């Protein structure tokens with residue numbers, strides 16, 4: 298859970314967005330890995346990275362807050378959720394008084410965050426920050442909690458969840474690396490925590506085998 302002092306938006310209209318987000322997500326418990334807390338954590342991490350790379354926070358903050366807004370809805374699909382979330386965000390942003398030009402940039406950032414749309418080169422700095430912050434929420438204590446809840450919804454036991462999780466982490470480390478040095482530095486501690494958890498659940502031998510098959514000789518080599 299996020300401490301109250303950590304959720305304060307830093308832009309004026311960010312407060313309006315947050316209250317609309319809370320209203321929209323009320324009673325949505327379908328997808329605990331993409332609930333309100335996920336958005337709040339991604340906001341916090343994203344603002345930290347955004348400040349370090351000079352992102353436009355008026356665009357970045359609402360994008361961080363709304364990037365998966367549609368996901369807890371029953372009808373949401375992983376493949377199209379970035380597009381659908383951008384659509385819903387447009388409605389919310391209009392309500393919160395954002396100008397058309399701003400809405401365009403914010404929604405574009407949201408559309409770009411999904412790994413199904415990783416077309417390198419066309420991403421602006423805000424899209425890259427959102428991408429990094431979202432990935433970072435996949436590791437560390439919160440990342441583990443998200444995997445456990447995902448495993449429950451899919452009927453997996455702990456070992457199956459850990460094997461899937463390790464596979465995802467190695468995938469990101471190989472093919473979906475973070476953009477910014479500041480993001481990589483933030484991710485480091487979380488990666489260690491997550492790999493330790495996987496090793497404990499899978500056992501040393503299975504863990505080392507999967508690591509090797511993924512092309513890594515040791516846990517220390519795994520970097521985002």
Ligand SMILES: [Fe+2]
Nearest residue numbers: 364365410411
């Ligand atoms: Fe997403």
Ligand SMILES: [Fe+2]
Nearest residue numbers: 339364365431
């Ligand atoms: Fe997300």
